[in-house]
Amino acid sequence: MNQGKKSGWSGILVYLQCLGGLLHPSGPELIGEARRLAAQSGEPVWALGIGSHMDRVQEALQGYPVDHAFLYETDEVFEPCRYASLVSACIRQQSPSVVLVGGTLEGRALAPRLSVEFRTGLTADCTELDMEAGGNLIQTRPAFGGNVMASILTEHSRPQFATVRPGVMEPAIKRGGLSVSCRIERVPKEAKAVEIQVKDWEKPPVSIADSSFLVAAGRGVKKKEDLTMLYRLAEVLGGELACSRALVEKGWMPPERQIGISGNSVRPECLLTLGISGTVQFMAGMRQAKRIIAVNSDPRARIFEAAHHPICADLYEIVPELIRRVEKGSQ
Numbered sequence: 001m002n003q004g005k006k007s008g009w010s011g012i013l014v015y016l017q018c019l020g021g022l023l024h025p026s027g028p029e030l031i032g033e034a035r036r037l038a039a040q041s042g043e044p045v046w047a048l049g050i051g052s053h054m055d056r057v058q059e060a061l062q063g064y065p066v067d068h069a070f071l072y073e074t075d076e077v078f079e080p081c082r083y084a085s086l087v088s089a090c091i092r093q094q095s096p097s098v099v100l101v102g103g104t105l106e107g108r109a110l111a112p113r114l115s116v117e118f119r120t121g122l123t124a125d126c127t128e129l130d131m132e133a134g135g136n137l138i139q140t141r142p143a144f145g146g147n148v149m150a151s152i153l154t155e156h157s158r159p160q161f162a163t164v165r166p167g168v169m170e171p172a173i174k175r176g177g178l179s180v181s182c183r184i185e186r187v188p189k190e191a192k193a194v195e196i197q198v199k200d201w202e203k204p205p206v207s208i209a210d211s212s213f214l215v216a217a218g219r220g221v222k223k224k225e226d227l228t229m230l231y232r233l234a235e236v237l238g239g240e241l242a243c244s245r246a247l248v249e250k251g252w253m254p255p256e257r258q259i260g261i262s263g264n265s266v267r268p269e270c271l272l273t274l275g276i277s278g279t280v281q282f283m284a285g286m287r288q289a290k291r292i293i294a295v296n297s298d299p300r301a302r303i304f305e306a307a308h309h310p311i312c313a314d315l316y317e318i319v320p321e322l323i324r325r326v327e328k329g330s331q
Helices: 026-041 054-061 079-093 105-118 224-236 245-249 282-285 315-329
Strands: 011-019 043-050 069-075 099-100 122-126 126-133 135-141 148-152 160-164 181-186 213-219 240-244 272-276 292-296 311-312
Touching: 011 026, 011 079, 011 292, 026 099, 026 122, 026 126, 026 160, 043 079, 054 069, 069 079, 079 105, 079 126, 079 240, 099 105, 105 160, 105 315, 122 135, 122 148, 126 292, 135 160, 135 282, 148 282, 213 224, 240 245, 272 311, 272 315, 292 315
Parallel strands: 011 043, 011 099, 043 069, 069 181, 099 160, 122 160, 213 240, 213 272, 272 292, 292 311
Antiparallel strands: 126 135, 135 148
């Protein structure tokens, strides 16, 4: 194997984050993107997963467009160096040209170790991927605080490593009758100086990334107290209230409610923005929304360029009337 060189590398390998036999949502998203890229390059798509109950993972993978899956059975919880050694061994065996990893906490701990191991490039938090005719992966991500979108190439070494923000890519669709070839390998437990134990934890709150309807508040909100009105709107519409970075920086809303590069990438069925101008930082996090309704008093607001239904109006006139009509219609 020519480590770091381009020759002899082919294929797209997707790292699947697994926990207790369950696939993290980023897995199907990466598979879908890998298959789209493979259609351009003519390369195979492989998947790799590490964890316990891999027989369940094998079952969950059936129907996805994966040529082969390498599954490693272990009772040990995620430990970056140990997992990196297993992934590295698989990469050396298969020599994929591209390795895609979810931009989760686990993926962000794993991917840098792999890129250092193979002395090649890593582009983190990609929001868009494409493939050149010569096999170079075009890795697009926000730069300079989200003010520009940079396209990055790893032209002289392989593999090409990229982490992808969850919720950005379209998930692969399962197809009946499509069988995925899998190999499950038992990983022997390794003696370690530090033992990691997992205890029960509280169920996390509902994530805005999981909501099908979002109301997003921006700099146009004049006072923190006015958020009560917007929370009410989200409630009557059956959705969740999100925000732009401006309200997080003011301390009015928590970071987990933020949409954007430094927050969450979302793909709701409908996104209603209120008083949001539409910075590159925000737009990068909501580009996958199916339907966008934008309310802003500035007719030149950038958000109108992306909105399916632009409304040039004061949110303080729109929101109370909208709440009144929805509540009246539900009676």
